[in-house]
Structures are given as C-alpha cells and as structure tokens.
Amino acid sequence: MPETVFVNAINEALAEEMRRDESVFIMGEDIKRSIYGATMGLLDEFGEKRVLDTPLSENAFFGSAVGAAAVGMRPVVETLTSFMWVAMDQLVSQAAKMRYMFGGQVDLPVVYRATMYYGGSSAAHHSDRSYPMFMNMPGLKIVAPSNPADMKGLMKTAIRDNDVVIMFEDGTLFGNRGEVPANEDLPGGELLIPFGQANTLREGTDVTVVAIAGSVPLALAAADELAADGVSVEVIDPRTLVPLDKATILASVEKTGRLVIADPAHKVCSAASEIASIVAEEGFWSLQAPIAKVASEQVHIPYSPVLEKLVYPTQEKIVAAARGTLE
Amino acid sequence: MAIDKDLLMLMLRRMWLIRHFETTVIDIYAKGEFGGAAHPYIGEEAVAVGACVAMEDTDYIAGNHRSHGHPLAKGGDPKRAMAELLGRVDGYCKGKGGSMHLADFSVGILGESGILGSSLPVATGAALASKIKGEDFISAVFFGDGASNQGACHESMNLASVWKLPIVFICENNQYAVTTSYRDTVAVEHVSDRASAYNMPGVLVDGQDVVAMYEAVSEAIARARAGEGPSLVEGLTYRYEEHSLGLGRIRRGEYRPEEEIAEWQKRDPIVIHEKRLVEQGIATQEECDAVSAEVAGQIEEALEFARNSPFPNPEELYDDMFADAIPQP
Numbered sequence: 023m024p025e026t027v028f029v030n031a032i033n034e035a036l037a038e039e040m041r042r043d044e045s046v047f048i049m050g051e052d053i054k055r056s057i058y059g060a061t062m063g064l065l066d067e068f069g070e071k072r073v074l075d076t077p078l079s080e081n082a083f084f085g086s087a088v089g090a091a092a093v094g095m096r097p098v099v100e101t102l103t104s105f106m107w108v109a110m111d112q113l114v115s116q117a118a119k120m121r122y123m124f125g126g127q128v129d130l131p132v133v134y135r136a137t138m139y140y141g142g143s144s145a146a147h148h149s150d151r152s153y154p155m156f157m158n159m160p161g162l163k164i165v166a167p168s169n170p171a172d173m174k175g176l177m178k179t180a181i182r183d184n185d186v187v188i189m190f191e192d193g194t195l196f197g198n199r200g201e202v203p204a205n206e207d208l209p210g211g212e213l214l215i216p217f218g219q220a221n222t223l224r225e226g227t228d229v230t231v232v233a234i235a236g237s238v239p240l241a242l243a244a245a246d247e248l249a250a251d252g253v254s255v256e257v258i259d260p261r262t263l264v265p266l267d268k269a270t271i272l273a274s275v276e277k278t279g280r281l282v283i284a285d286p287a288h289k290v291c292s293a294a295s296e297i298a299s300i301v302a303e304e305g306f307w308s309l310q311a312p313i314a315k316v317a318s319e320q321v322h323i324p325y326s327p328v329l330e331k332l333v334y335p336t337q338e339k340i341v342a343a344a345r346g347t348l349e
Numbered sequence: 350m351a352i353d354k355d356l357l358m359l360m361l362r363r364m365w366l367i368r369h370f371e372t373t374v375i376d377i378y379a380k381g382e383f384g385g386a387a388h389p390y391i392g393e394e395a396v397a398v399g400a401c402v403a404m405e406d407t408d409y410i411a412g413n414h415r416s417h418g419h420p421l422a423k424g425g426d427p428k429r430a431m432a433e434l435l436g437r438v439d440g441y442c443k444g445k446g447g448s449m450h451l452a453d454f455s456v457g458i459l460g461e462s463g464i465l466g467s468s469l470p471v472a473t474g475a476a477l478a479s480k481i482k483g484e485d486f487i488s489a490v491f492f493g494d495g496a497s498n499q500g501a502c503h504e505s506m507n508l509a510s511v512w513k514l515p516i517v518f519i520c521e522n523n524q525y526a527v528t529t530s531y532r533d534t535v536a537v538e539h540v541s542d543r544a545s546a547y548n549m550p551g552v553l554v555d556g557q558d559v560v561a562m563y564e565a566v567s568e569a570i571a572r573a574r575a576g577e578g579p580s581l582v583e584g585l586t587y588r589y590e591e592h593s594l595g596l597g598r599i600r601r602g603e604y605r606p607e608e609e610i611a612e613w614q615k616r617d618p619i620v621i622h623e624k625r626l627v628e629q630g631i632a633t634q635e636e637c638d639a640v641s642a643e644v645a646g647q648i649e650e651a652l653e654f655a656r657n658s659p660f661p662n663p664e665e666l667y668d669d670m671f672a673d674a675i676p677q678p
Contacts, residue, residue, distance in 0.1 A: 047481055071481050077511065082504035085470020089488070090478040092459055092471070093409065111501065115464045116471055125442035126669030127454040161670060184672035218675060265675035300678075 023201040031170035031202055032060040032135070032191065035177035036098065038205075038212065040068050043096060046181055049074035049083055050100030050135075058137060059196070061100065080109035084134070088116045088186075091130045096181060098133045103150040103190070106136055117186045118161035129184045133177075138235070139193035140286070140323060141334060149323035149330075151235075151287045153190045157263055157296060163187040163217060164264040166293075168238035170200040172261055175215030183217070192235040192286070218265035222274070226256035229344045230274040230281050233259060234293050237284035237316075237335045244340035255344060263293050271297060272305045279310035280347035284335045289317035314343035350564050354631055358640065360402055360559045361626065364394040364619050365641045367418040369648040370427055374417065374434065377652070378594045383435050387448040390418035392589035395618035396521040397422035399562025400489060400582070403570055404457075409475045409488040411468035412461035414449045415588075419461065419491055425453040427651040437658035444661045445669065459488070466492060466499025469518070473505045476516035476579075487515040487573040489566070495526025497540045506547040506579065515573035517566060518581045521556060523588040527596075528604035541583035549579050556584025557618045560625070587613035 026034070040046045047068075053061040054075045065073040076083040080101065087097035106113060113134070121130055140149035156162050163185055167173040173191070180187040205211050223238065224245050233241035238259045245255035256274050260266055275281050281301055285294035294315040301313060316335045324330050371389045378387055390397070393415075401410065401422035412419040420430060420441070430451050433440025440446070441453050449463040459475055462468040472490035479486050496502060497520055509516050520540045524531055537543060544551025550572070554565045562584050569580035589610065591597040626632040667677055 074512075077504070077508055079504035079508055081501040082470045082473060082508040085467070085501065085505075086474030086477050086508065089411075089459060089471035089474020089476075090481070091474070092454075093475045093478045093486075095478045095481065097474075111464055111467050112470055115462065115467050116460075120460055121672065122669050123442065123446050123450050124452045124454065124460055125440070125445050126672075127442070127452065128460075129672040131672075163671070163675070264678075266678065268678075 026202040029059040031174040039181040047072040084109035085112035145325040146322040166235040175213040194236040220267035220270040224257040226254035233284040276308040285317040311347040365644040388415035389590040395559035396584040399559040400566040403567040411459040411472040416461035428654040431651040431655035439658035465496035466501040469505035476514035489517040494522040494531035509579040510547040513578035517569040520583040544581040551581040556586030
C-alpha cells in the first residue's frame with residue numbers, strides 16, 4: 023500500500039472533494055500559498071473563486087462560512103485552534119446553534135479545519151488542543167484523526183456531512199507517514215470513513231488504552247514496550263469524539279477490565295474525562311482497577327522546552343499508568 | 350423614482366401588519382401568554398418595510414434581536430410568527446427559537462441573532478455564495494447602532510468590500526442600545542460615516558420615511574447586483590417602547606425624556622406614509638383605514654391560529670440538532 027504524509031492526506035481529501043463537488047470551496051489565512059502545506063496546489067487547480075485568502079477577521083470568515091452554507095455552499099475553513107477564540111461567537115452562536123434554534127429549517131455543511139500546533143516552543147497562545155471545549159457545545163461534530171488514512175477518509179466524510187464539523191488536525195502528526203490505500207484499490211473507488219466508528223489499532227487482553235490524536239502513536243509505542251514485559255495492551259483510537267463510539271470502548275473494557283485514556287488536552291473536563299465518565303457510568307462492573315487519565319497538566323503551555331515537555335502525555339506516562347492499573 | 354400605487358400600498362400594508370402584530374404581542378405578553386424577552390419594533394417599521402420591498406423573493410436578509418418586523422416585512426406568515434412566540438409546533442422554528450429567532454427561511458431569511466452584530470458575518474457569507482456561484486441574488490443585514498460597535502460589524506464590512514460582495518448593510522439606528530445613547534458610544538456623528546473607511550457608499554436616510562428607505566436601499570441593491578460591492582444605509586429611527594417588554598418595571602433611572610418620545614411619535618412612519626398617499630391623491634384615508642382594519646383582522650386570526658397550535662411533544666426535544674443524525678451521548 024502506498025505511504026502518504028499526514029499533511030498530504032489532507033490535501034488529497036480537499037482536492038478530491040473539490041473535484042467532485044463544485045459547491046466546495048476553501049478559505050482561510052495564507053492558504054493560496056499554503057504556508058502549512060495542506061492547501062498546496064489547490065489555487066492552481068481550482069482558481070481564485072474557490073480558494074480564498076481572507077483578511078485577519080476570524081469572526082467575519084467563520085461566520086461567512088455559515089451564511090454561505092445556509093444558501094447551498096460547502097465551505098471548508100482553515101484555521102489554527104488558537105485563532106478559534108477570536109471567532110467563538112460565530113462558532114457557538116451561529117454555527118453550533120443555528121440549525122436547532124431555527125427548528126431544522128437549514129442545513130449547515132461547514133468544515134472548520136483547526137490545526138493544533140503544540141510541543142514546539144510555541145508558548146501559551148499557539149499551542150491549544152481545545153476539542154473538549156467544543157465537545158461541551160451541542161451541535162458540533164468533532165473529529166481528531168491520528169494517521170494519514172484516517173485523516174483523508176474522515177476529511178472526505180466531513181466535507182460531505184450536512185452538519186458543522188470541526189476537524190482537529192494534530193500538528194505533531196503532520197510529518198508522519200502512513201499507509202493510505204490507493205483509490206483504485208478501494209470498493210467504490212474512494213476512501214470514506216464513517217463518523218462514530220472507533221479504530222482498534224492493536225488488540226490486547228490486559229489493559230485498554232484509549233488514545234486521542236497525537237497520543238495515539240505514543241500509546242502504540244507504550245503497548246510495544248509493555249508487550250516486552252508480557253502485558254497485552256489493546257489500543258483504541260475513537261477517531262471522532264462527537265459522535266463517540268462508546269460501544270467499542272465499553273466492549274474492550276469488558277474484556278480487559280482496565281482503562282487508561284491518553285489525551286493531549288488539558289485534563290480537567292477533557293475528552294479523557296468524558297470517556298472516563300462514560301465507562302464509570304456504563305462499564306463500572308467490568309472494571310478491575312481505577313480508570314487512569316493521562317492528559318495534559320492543568321497549566322498553560324510554557325515556552326521553555328524543559329518545562330513544555332512536562333505538560334503533555336508521553337510514552338512513559340502511558341506505560342506508568344497502565345502498570346498502575348495492573349498493581 | 351416613480352413608485353406605483355400597488356407598491357406604495359404594499360408598504361402601508363406591511364407597516365400596519367408589523368404595528369398590529371406588535372401591539373398584539375405587547376397585549377398578550379402583559380397577560381402572561383408567553384415569557385422571555387421580546388423587543389417591539391414599533392416606531393421602526395419603515396426601515397424594514399422600505400428595505401424589504403426593494404428586494405426580490407430570492408434575496409436574503411438576516412436580522413437581530415428586535416426582529417419581529419423583518420420576516421413580516423419580507424413576506425413571512427404572521428400565523429407562524431405568532432405561533433413561534435407562543436412556543437408552539439406550528440411556529441417557524443417549531444417552538445425552539447421564540448421572539449429573537451423568528452426566522453422564515455422559505456422567504457429568504459437567514460436567521461435573527463440574539464447576539465448583536467453576530468448576523469453580519471452570516472449575511473456576508475450568503476453574499477459570498479452569490480458571488481462564487483455567479484448568481485444574481487443579494488443579501489442584506491439589519492443591525493442597530495449598538496451592534497455597529499461590534500468587531501464583527503467592522504470585520505464584515507471590510508471583508509465584503511475587499512471581496513466586492515453583493516450585500517447591503519442596513520443600520521436601523523434607533524438611537525439607544527438599551528439605555529445608552531449612540532452619541533455616547535459611536536465616535537463619528539453618524540454610523541453611515543464609517544462607510545468611507547470601508548470604501549463603500551454610506552447614506553443617512555430618514556428612517557421614518559418608508560419611501561426614502563425604499564429608494565436608498567434600491568440604489569444599494571442595484572449597485573450590489575451590478576457587482577460594485579456593498580453599501581451602508583443608515584435609517585435614523587426611534588423605538589417607542591422599552592428595549593424589551595417588562596424592562597420598564599425593573600429599570601432604575603431615566604435615559605430619555607418623555608418629550609423626546611412624544612416628538613418622535615409625531616413623526617410616526619405610518620402617519621407620514623398615509624399623509625403622503627392622501628395628499629398626493631394616491632389613496633383616500635378610507636382606503637388606508639381599510640388596509641389597517643384588514644391587517645388587524647389578519648393578526649387576530651394569527652393569534653387564534655397560534656393559540657390553537659399544540660405545544661411540542663417532549664420527544665421533539667432532540668429533533669433538529671443535526672441533518673445527519675447522531676446518537677445522543
């Protein structure tokens with residue numbers, strides 16, 4: 023199977039969907055020259071009308087995506103998580119609430135592509151991993167892929183979905199390579215991954231590790247390390263946080279009796295918190311040990327690399343947490 | 350601009366429709382038939398009506414918190430508007446929106462926002478879609494003097510201008526953001542003065558004169574359709590009632606003298622328009638009175654319809670969240 027770099031998987035998905043559907047257009051800051059790589063070549067292929075560089079006006083263009091979608095377009099907005107704060111009113115008051123508040127009169131097929139750059143000394147203003155805050159807001163679908171194939175397949179599904187989707191793209195994964203099936207090898211000739219289906223990346227019997235976005239490669243490495251000690255780890259990537267495939271997680275915990283959740287977001291009210299709560303409520307009698315959360319410390323992201331590396335989940339923290347559930 | 354009698358009478362009809370709708374709303378609110386906030390549009394009818402009758406059915410508008418008038422001005426159904434106010438299933442939003450969200454998407458309404466300034470980007474997006482698709486429709490957005498101070502307002506006007514989008518920004522300057530005069534919050538003399546900063550035309554219009562509003566907005570729409578970009582039209586107007594129903598009971602301290610209210614009521618938009626129709630021999634006072642009476646009957650029917658419409662069923666709580674449904678967590 024051919025290998026694709028994560029960021030190129032985004033690019034392939036955008037290009038394929040723009041070819042397929044004329045109502046898809048993209049806008050954001052500096053996307054014509056593709057400073058982050060995901061929109062490379064799209065201006066040449068699709069032209070100025072469908073590839074729009076915006077002013078630094080997040081409220082205006084996040085909200086314009088809602089208005090354009092309301093009259094039949096399928097906008098894809100590129101941004102960084104850190105700039106979403108500037109546009110919170112449009113994301114919450116309009117994008118998330120509009121359909122329900124107006125009794126379902128309008129569909130809003132908008133994709134917000136929010137890249138999370140962290141772990142590279144970008145400091146507190148440029149390192150946000152904010153998906154849990156949006157999970158708390160009804161009306162948004164939340165996707166957090168961890169490998170190039172999922173990125174491509176989920177992005178294509180997001181663009182075809184008729185609701186507002188926020189794609190949280192983990193910048194720590196952008197350079198990762200992974201196998202992405204060629205279209206000609208796929209039934210139907212294209213890669214589409216449905217929302218709400220977790221991916222069991224590794225089967226195991228002793229501990230379940232649910233890992234999110236950039237924590238997934240760490241969890242897989244932790245599973246390798248633990249396997250050397252005879253501990254069998256099952257690694258599950260939920261892929262979409264809203265909707266969340268809780269059945270796969272609960273079935274795994276029923277088998278292993280132990281749960282570790284690795285989540286790059288801040289640990290209070292994190293995605294890990296929500297998954298822990300679901301398992302505590304619905305899978306309590308399967309548990310043989312307390313649930314362990316490995317999420318980011320509840321501090322802002324410090325600039326100094328010496329401090330920053332202390333904040334996030336690591337392979338070591340996941341290994342220690344898994345061992346803890348086995349004590 | 351020569352305007353035919355049918356259109357002049359339509360303006361009168363729609364202004365009366367809003368006036369009777371709002372007086373009925375005030376009455377039933379006082380009786381406790383519905384709760385929450387409600388922001389009457391009485392006194393400002395000429396702004397919405399003058400603007401909306403200048404539009405085609407295929408054009409879009411977005412409103413604000415004080416938006417009972419906008420859907421009615423654009424041809425919306427008062428029955429469904431009234432049912433929405435009463436929280437019934439036959440309301441535009443099946444009882445999920447209420448007073449601040451009386452949107453009728455079937456007549457080109459993109460929603461009304463309870464967050465001020467928040468609908469400007471949405472309307473800008475509809476205009477963007479028109480341009481990308483190469484279609485002929487335009488969008489317009491109504492916002493107040495208060496909302497004109499929001500960042501979203503500045504951002505939208507700038508974006509619309511640099512992209513030459515077919516949109517008309519309509520400021521209905523009723524002079525007070527709740528209790529605060531725009532003179533204390535707007536750095537220029539008129540909101541329309543700001544247009545020069547966005548390289549678009551800005552015109553100040555007598556917002557009590559429905560024909561003046563119609564003419565100014567028609568010109569802005571023509572410009573938009575011709576691909577010449579956005580315009581800012583400011584209708585100077587006045588709200589007769591409190592900011593929100595019931596607020597007068599809890600407000601401490603005066604913010605506008607009674608004489609000021611009385612002065613503005615002398616320039617009532619319906620009186621001004623009827624006087625013109627009669628003086629110019631276009632219609633008799635009896636014809637005007639007949640329009641008012643007929644429309645009053647329509648509002649009575651609307652209220653009857655709303656009162657007879659059922660409340661939503663509990664299981665409808667979860668409906669309409671998503672177009673492509675997902676399980677409740």
